[in-house]
Amino acid sequence: MQGGSILTLSENKIRKKKEEIILSAVKIMNEKGYQRATMEEIAAELQMTKGSLYYYFKNKEDLIFQCHELVLEQAIGELREVFHNCISNEAILRQMIAVHIKYAVLEKESFNMIIKPDETFSTDQLHPILKKRNEYASWFDRVIIAGIDCGEFSIKESKMARMLLLGSLNWIQQWYKKDGENSLLELQNIYSDYLLKVMK
Amino acid sequence: MQGGSILTLSENKIRKKKEEIILSAVKIMNEKGYQRATMEEIAAELQMTKGSLYYYFKNKEDLIFQCHELVLEQAIGELREVFHNCISNEAILRQMIAVHIKYAVLEKESFNMIIKPDETFSTDQLHPILKKRNEYASWFDRVIIAGIDCGEFSIKESKMARMLLLGSLNWIQQWYKKDGENSLLELQNIYSDYLLKVMK
Amino acid sequence: MQGGSILTLSENKIRKKKEEIILSAVKIMNEKGYQRATMEEIAAELQMTKGSLYYYFKNKEDLIFQCHELVLEQAIGELREVFHNCISNEAILRQMIAVHIKYAVLEKESFNMIIKPDETFSTDQLHPILKKRNEYASWFDRVIIAGIDCGEFSIKESKMARMLLLGSLNWIQQWYKKDGENSLLELQNIYSDYLLKVMK
Amino acid sequence: MQGGSILTLSENKIRKKKEEIILSAVKIMNEKGYQRATMEEIAAELQMTKGSLYYYFKNKEDLIFQCHELVLEQAIGELREVFHNCISNEAILRQMIAVHIKYAVLEKESFNMIIKPDETFSTDQLHPILKKRNEYASWFDRVIIAGIDCGEFSIKESKMARMLLLGSLNWIQQWYKKDGENSLLELQNIYSDYLLKVMK
DNA sequence: GATGAATGAGGGTTCATTCAT
DNA sequence: AATGAATGAACCCTCATTCAT
Structure with a gap:
């Protein structure tokens, strides 16, 4: 069938x-x-x-669009899995940070489209992109809010905390070099530590 | 004369x-x-x-290059002033964060250029740009290191903390809207609070 | 297959x-x-x-370059044939002069390009061009030297004699008109006569 | 006055x-x-x-035009002088060849305009240029004809001989290098020798 | 007489896009 | 389903020329 x-x-x-x-x-x-x-x-x-x-x-834009969709879909999939498989919100957030860093660094450009979609896409395709981008972000929101609700996190402004978090992570691709001092794993740990200090 | x-x-x-x-x-x-x-x-x-x-x-690249220089020079000037006029490192860092946010939001366009110089410039001009960018960043490094030295701050990885900090701030321009919920002042305060939690 | x-x-x-x-x-x-x-x-x-x-x-220079090559290749082919099919060096030289005049007049446009390659080509492409041009010229050198060796010709400076010869022939295209007084054949004969007076 | x-x-x-x-x-x-x-x-x-x-x-063409005029005027002046100061036609022709070589080599480009005026000048200015060019050439014609008349030279086709002569001389600038093997003086002598073999 | 500044036409080159085959 | 070939719009850049001052 x-x-x-x-x-x-x-x-x-x-x-x-x-x-x-x-x-x-x-x-x-x-x-x-x-x-x-x-x-x-x-x-x-x-x-x-x-x-x-x-x-x-259909055209180049369409191709880029679908690249973006694919990568973002994958990333969302990983976030979803993390969300359902971890116990504490802290653990979830740490995992999510790790996932985001991985994509930001390894899938640099395709992930990058999330950053400035309005430079890349015409109005037609902008909307679905932004929707997906929001879907991606919402997984972070969920953990943060859950963390706040159960007292794990103490911040007041969940949205802004998420912005801060994602912003700092996105920036990594600007300076990270594969052969640099820090391994990806170290990076993931340090950023997790630092960003959790914000949340707590 | x-x-x-x-x-x-x-x-x-x-x-x-x-x-x-x-x-x-x-x-x-x-x-x-x-x-x-x-x-x-x-x-x-x-x-x-x-x-x-x-x-x-001389050419387009030269124009872009000088755009970069001009804005960055101004911003560096303000950082320098802040650095010499404040007392505690915390106070300095808060002020610097405020300056950076101001540029990122109000002078959005110009400041933006700092983000991806390597796709924009040929090797010749890349170097002085990176130098100036580093000069800018180094003012943040100074306060952070000074703060660590005198015990105000407790983080271990000063460079990475600075990256995290600037990254999160740069991101603001992606979502900030003048007529949005938060005033610039609120923004500056909240981000200062959050980012100082990282440092301490 | x-x-x-x-x-x-x-x-x-x-x-x-x-x-x-x-x-x-x-x-x-x-x-x-x-x-x-x-x-x-x-x-x-x-x-x-x-x-x-x-x-x-690839670009304009490449196009011009290939113009050069094509025409010169053809002409070299004819010289080679003349060289192997004639008996006395005088006969060969007369034939070669005829060939050169033919190209200079009939294929005027293409042949013309040989004249000032150094203003047209960048250093990269200049070299192969000059090489081919030298190859062309070397066929004249050969006959002249052979003629000197076997006593047919008496000039001392073979290189300069060749320059004089080719120079005078190249100039023909500046003034020759199809419908003018002289037929191509007359031209070829007169120039041969005159130039052989130089050689002998 | x-x-x-x-x-x-x-x-x-x-x-x-x-x-x-x-x-x-x-x-x-x-x-x-x-x-x-x-x-x-x-x-x-x-x-x-x-x-x-x-x-x-008036414009660039006008400037080039006057460059050309100046140089050609000078050269004509020298030819005139040579013509009146030498005794035998052979001596005159040798001197004229020397003059021409000097200009072709030293005043390369400005003299060059004689070679391809139709690429450089619009119809308006082409005519006076061609006129001056003919005036220049006519001095060579005169000696050649005089030489034929008094039995010094034996060629039949005076015009064509002059073409051959000037052509071979013009070509010199294509290959002559100041620091090359031959001095200007040697060049002048050798070319004179060779070209007089044509005339005689 | 001279200049600074601006202009605009045109040239070389790139590249997404199209379409017959 | 794929390709070769062609297109044309757009871009960067150059330079002769103009003109107010």
């Missing part, structure tokens, strides 16, 4: 290809930034030609 | 014009991002033509 | 187009000079648009 | 300035070629500003 018809088969094939392209795009963008990543390069990475991309995506 | 003043007059005129252009550039760039801001638009904003800009700036 | 021919087909097609463009470029350039020939005009001549040229050539 | 009035005085001043500019222009052009020589550079050489040039010359 689910995968029976021929149509679905070819649809599956297309979806596969789309994902491949998105991954390639994400890679190139992480190297060069979105504006400088050209359709040509993205295609070349997959040994395709420029024109072929337009079979799968 | 005579020659001097005449010279200064025309030099002043050119400097004025340069500043005008820089302000225009900064405005456009913040609306559209650096890459998408065109020389034409920047000129049009001032009712000039594209070509005229090249009378004042 | 199948793959080979298909490949060759499309390769051939692209080579054809490239040649078309080169011919167009060569025509425009000889009307206006290299600097004043614009990519737009070159394209317009073929009812293409500027941008399309960049599908075939 | 000649230089009495104030008007003439200032006219003289203007003429002086014009010559200065022309010399500067000639210098820059000899370094960069005419197309690449900018009004700015020419002015800078004289510590003037671009705009001032337009007080003295």
Whole structure:
């Protein structure tokens, strides 16, 4: 039923290809930034030609949009899991911080789109992006509020605390270097420690 | 004396014009991002033509570079003053946070440029930019280290604390709205409170 | 075999187009000079648009470069043939002069480019151009030296004699008119006579 | 009478300035070629500003035109002198060759305009240029014809011989290097020897 | 006479996008 | 489903030219 018809088969094939392209795009963008990543390069990475991309995506913006969606979806998935698998709110928040840092550093550019979507997207696509971005942020809100409610956290302004938290994390990608002094793990721990001092 | 003043007059005129252009550039760039801001638009904003800009700036990169310099220089000036006029390190840091927020919010456009210089500048100009950026940051480092030394602050990783601090502040411009719930003053106070919890 | 021919087909097609463009470029350039020939005009001549040229050539310099190469290659081919098919060095030199005059007059535009490569090319491409130009000239050197060795010619400075010879021939295109008093054949004969007086 | 009035005085001043500019222009052009020589550079050489040039010359073409005139006038002057001061036609021709080589090498670019005036000048100015160029060439014609008439030279086609001669000389500037193997004097002698073999 | 400043036309180049095959 | 080829709009930059002062 689910995968029976021929149509679905070819649809599956297309979806596969789309994902491949998105991954390639994400890679190139992480190297060069979105504006400088050209359709040509993205295609070349997959040994395709420029024109072929337009079979799968309406235009460049659409492609970037879907890159963003994919990455954000994944990240949200991880947040959700963390949320349901940890016990204390502190533990959850620590895990979430770790997840965010991981994405901010490793998926730098595609994650970056969260930061300044209005420079990247036209009005049409801006809305769903912002929605997803809010969904992502809301997981942080949840823990913080839960923490406040059960007395684990003492801050008053949950929204602003979340802003502070995410802001400080986003910034990491501006300076973090893979071969630098600190490992990703150290980073995750230190930031967790510091940011929990804010919350408590 | 005579020659001097005449010279200064025309030099002043050119400097004025340069500043005008820089302000225009900064405005456009913040609306559209650096890459998408065109020389034409920047000129049009001032009712000039594209070509005229090249009378004042060698090329686009040079213009962006000087935008950077101007704003950063001003901000550094304010930090310096704060540093020398306050008593406790906590007081200094609070003031510095206030200054940074003010720039990030009110001079949003200009200050923004600090964020991603490496995508904007060629290697030649990247270096002096990073230097100035470091100079700016170093004022924060100084207070933090001084605070640690005299026991006011307890954090271990001064550099990372500074990163966290500046990152969280930079992010403010992503969401802050003049007519929003919080006044600038409230913002400055809350962020100071929260970030000092990190330091102590 | 199948793959080979298909490949060759499309390769051939692209080579054809490239040649078309080169011919167009060569025509425009000889009307206006290299600097004043614009990519737009070159394209317009073929009812293409500027941008399309960049599908075939990296940039203007590359296009000019290949113009050079193509014509020079052909001419070298003819010299080589002459060299191997004639008996006396005098006969060879006469034939070579005829070839050179033919190119200078009939393929005026293309051949012209040999004249001032150093104002046209950047250092990178200058070298291979000069090399090919030298290769062309070296065929003349060979006959002259051979002629000297076997006593047919009596001049001392073979290099300078070659310069004089080629210089005088190149100049022909400055004044020669198809419908003028002298036929091409007369021209070839008279110049041969005169220049051989130099050699003997 | 000649230089009495104030008007003439200032006219003289203007003429002086014009010559200065022309010399500067000639210098820059000899370094960069005419197309690449900018009004700015020419002015800078004289510590003037671009705009001032337009007080003295209608436009760039006019300036180039007058450069050309000046140099050609000088060269013609030298030819005239040679013509009247030498005894045998051979001696005259040798001297003329020396003069031409000197200009072709030392005043490379300004002399060069003789070579391809149609690329440099619009129809308006082309005519007087060609006229002067013919005047220049006619001095060579005269000696050659005189030489034929008195039996010194044996060639039949005086025009073509002159073309051959000037062509070979013009070409020198394509390859001659100041610090090369041959001094200017050697060059003048060798070319004279070779070209007189043609005439005789 | 000279200059500073501005202009505008044009050139080279890039690149997302289209479309016939 | 993919490609090769072409397009055209947009961008940066240069430079001869102008003109008020």
